[in-house]
Amino acid sequence: MTPDADDRTPRPTESVTPDPSRFVPPPANAHARTRRCGPFTVVEVMGEVDLATAASVAEHLDAATGRPESDVLVDLRRVEFFDCSGLRVLCRAETRARERGGRLRVVSAAPRLRRLLLGAGLLDRFPPLPGIPGEGG
Known part of the structure; x- marks a missing residue:
């Protein structure tokens, strides 16, 4: 404890209500968001998926695959970069969904993702869908 620690401890008579002008909300997850689309839970992923962002x-994906018999689509159409950290997260989530009687599929028409899945021996496990079934456009 530093000598000035007592100076930072609120006194019983002091207000501990946060000053709204100093409140900074936590940042939103800039790499993924989840939504419902008919019978599917769609996890839209964007930007770069690497060691720094895979978590x-x-x-x-953990939330989406946590329910029994979930049907999860991982929309990778807005992903600019995807490496083995992303593959690890996909494999873990797909295993979790399958263990609960559900499934997990990826949505992407990007040749680079197809090459990555092929090179990793995962193309049969994750054959990419070109779009979200039932969604126009």
Whole structure:
């Protein structure tokens, strides 16, 4: 404890209500968001998925695959970069969904993702869908 620690401890008579002008809300997850689309839970992933960002994507996938018989689509159409960290997160989430009687599929028409899945031996496990079934456009 530093000598000035007592100066920072609120006194019983002091207000501990946060000053709204100093409140900074936590940042939103800039790498993924989850939505419903008919019978599917869609996890939209965007930007770069690498070692630094995979945990943000995993948060959404963990929530989406946590329910029994979930049908999860991982929309990777807005992903600019995807490496083995992203593959690890996908494999873990797909296993979790399958263990609960559900499934997980990826949505992407990007040749680079197809090459990555092929090179990793995962193309049969994750054959990419070109779009979200039933969604126009």
